[in-house]
Amino acid sequence: MKEIDLRSDTVTKPTKGMMEAIINAEVGDDVYKEDPTVNRLEQKLADMFGMEEALFFPTGSMANQAAIKLHTQPADQLICDKWAHVYNYEGGGASFNSGVSCKLVDGDRGMITAAQVEENINPPDFYHSPLTTLVCLENTTNKGGGACYDFEEIKKIRQVCDQHDLALHLDGARLFNALVAKKEDPKDYGKVFDTISVCLSKGLGTPLGTVLIGNSKIMKNAMRVRKVLGGGMRQIGFMAAAGIYALENHVERLAEDHKRASAIGKTLREQSYVAEVEPVETNIVIFYLKDPANEAAFMEELKKENIRISNMGQGKLRVVTHLDYSEEMHQKFLEVLKGIKL
Numbered sequence: 001m002k003e004i005d006l007r008s009d010t011v012t013k014p015t016k017g018m019m020e021a022i023i024n025a026e027v028g029d030d031v032y033k034e035d036p037t038v039n040r041l042e043q044k045l046a047d048m049f050g051m052e053e054a055l056f057f058p059t060g061s062m063a064n065q066a067a068i069k070l071h072t073q074p075a076d077q078l079i080c081d082k083w084a085h086v087y088n089y090e091g092g093g094a095s096f097n098s099g100v101s102c103k104l105v106d107g108d109r110g111m112i113t114a115a116q117v118e119e120n121i122n123p124p125d126f127y128h129s130p131l132t133t134l135v136c137l138e139n140t141t142n143k144g145g146g147a148c149y150d151f152e153e154i155k156k157i158r159q160v161c162d163q164h165d166l167a168l169h170l171d172g173a174r175l176f177n178a179l180v181a182k183k184e185d186p187k188d189y190g191k192v193f194d195t196i197s198v199c200l201s202k203g204l205g206t207p208l209g210t211v212l213i214g215n216s217k218i219m220k221n222a223m224r225v226r227k228v229l230g231g232g233m234r235q236i237g238f239m240a241a242a243g244i245y246a247l248e249n250h251v252e253r254l255a256e257d258h259k260r261a262s263a264i265g266k267t268l269r270e271q272s273y274v275a276e277v278e279p280v281e282t283n284i285v286i287f288y289l290k291d292p293a294n295e296a297a298f299m300e301e302l303k304k305e306n307i308r309i310s311n312m313g314q315g316k317l318r319v320v321t322h323l324d325y326s327e328e329m330h331q332k333f334l335e336v337l338k339g340i341k342l
């Protein structure tokens with residue numbers, strides 16, 4: 001059997017249908033805004049979320065970084081969870097690109113509450129502290145194991161932002177996982193966030209692409225910021241076509257990834273070598289071995305069976321299900337987990 005790669009949902013390759021959509025795409029120079037397929041993808045996402053504008057970026061990191069730039073001035077501060085991708089995994093981009101600092105909140109599995117946001121706002125007249133101007137949320141959370149926000153809490157965070165004149169950005173790298181898992185309406189998200197980055201290359205399975213959506217006032221400068229970051233692309237409609245295909249064919253099927261992740265979580269909970277499995281809400285399973293010293297041996301047992309998962313450090317192991325993880329692979333993985341003796 002082929003390698004079973006469960007390190008991330010970014011390891012997928014385009015399906016045959018997606019390849020056909022790519023090959024047949026009508027393209028143009030997107031830096032001149034003349035790529036009809038990119039324009040169609042942007043319009044499709046803007047409409048889906050009920051927002052005015054959308055802009056195609058090569059990566060999720062660049063879309064998030066552009067959003068931070070659009071909402072802040074150098075020396076400002078943004079509020080995010082201590083596990084947020086924008087803080088931990090974008091190479092320090094918030095300080096490099098925007099000159100802002102991050103106020104880290106000790107949230108729950110990567111999620112923060114309205115009360116925590118309020119507590120962490122610096123008094124705007126106290127000029128010794130950085131000015132708080134932005135809140136960044138992540139849904140689903142990556143380091144938090146695919147956890148989904150309660151939408152009611154997001155609405156409360158919006159109220160706090162309104163009261164304190166803060167912008168609200170959503171890192172939606174896996175937003176479609178949350179929408180499918182919680183049966184939510186994208187338009188509700190469009191109503192509460194100022195900007196949302198929606199990634200196409202994770203659960204949705206395209207080779208690249210994240211679309212930043214927002215209302216025209218804030219998005220007015222997005223083209224310039226993307227250019228500054230080096231993200232203006234030319235005949236990128238080939239990849240936008242993959243995105244349109246993914247939105248039309250790969251959204252509902254995320255439920256299959258969630259079902260398999262849940263079964264993996266259940267199997268892991270039954271194994272004597274596992275100390276704890278975090279709640280599985282979408283396609284990410286985070287677990288801890290009883291004896292962290294066995295981590296290398298555990299990974300070696302999986303390697304023998306041609307299976308790869310992620311070691312996130314501090315005893316945290318991560319499995320992510322995705323489009324290229326078939327039912328056959330799933331059954332084999334469950335059997336391998338049951339057979340391991342540590």
Ligand SMILES: Cc1ncc(COP(=O)(O)O)c(C=O)c1O
Nearest residue numbers: 059060061062085138142171173
């Ligand atoms: C929550 C989250 N945000 C943003 C990103 C960044 O995406 P990219 O790898 O396209 O820069 C990732 C990537 O894994 C992610 O998990």
